[in-house]
Amino acid sequence: MTAQSAVVGKTTYLNGIDTKAAADTIAAIKNDKSLAKFQFRATNEWVSGGENRSTIRDFFGAGMEDTSRAAAFTFTNGEPPVLLGNNEGANPVEFLLHALAGCVTTTFVLHAMARGIAIQELSTELKGNIDLQGLLGLDDSVPPGYERIDIVMHVKADCSDEELEDLMSYAQQHSPVCNTVCRPVPVTVTRAMR
Structure with a gap:
């Protein structure tokens, strides 16, 4: 099957996701926000x-x-x-790329399903640029983390180019990992008392 859509019994799957279970989950969260x-x-x-x-x-x-x-x-x-x-x-900054790729991909697939868009192919390439002078404390003007991360998505789906661009933008904005990386998030580091 090329277009990742199927009906198994009375359950409909789009892009490998049970559409009824997705609708039930969304309805449950709308009914009780604490479930989110x-x-x-x-x-x-x-x-x-x-x-x-x-x-x-x-x-x-x-x-x-x-x-x-x-x-x-x-x-x-x-x-x-x-x-x-x-x-x-893999080193931790490579794991960050892995987490970012996985989250943007999953967010893209979920929202494609919600929009009724069948995906035939989807892959991503990520490149992150980092200057180790920041990590090593050699130059305080250099941040210790990534200076830039580029994600290139290769997508074949049953929608127009405009719909695809809108979906990619939406996935970037709503991916929890991408959102976490793109905005300041408080992180505390404390020592456990023995």
Whole structure:
């Protein structure tokens, strides 16, 4: 099937999403706004050098603790040798690109489904430019994070170019990760008391 649309039993799927379940979720949130409040969590443990591991499992959402995941997801953060690591895993700024790509893609697909747009193909390329002088404290005028991130979306869908441009803009504006990266978000770092 090229146009990601199907009917299974009496359930209609568009772009791999159950359209009735999506409508039910939206209706439930409109009826009880507290269901929209989620808290996602991660823990991290340092291994050695630039290597550390993050674990993600339970979260709070839709008014309750969600413990439905049978196993935790574990991600190893590492660094390439040029950044004093051993390629133990992608580094954290690469994971940020991964999170950004995944969130913009998912937001795009969800809103395409909501607009009745079938997607045949979708892929993204991301490039983030960073100057390590900021991280290393060598130049206070250089920010320690990305200076710029560019996302190029390759999309084939059953809509006009204008509709596609509008959907891309909407996905950028409504992607939680993109929104978090593009605006100041308070982050606190504290030491746990023993």
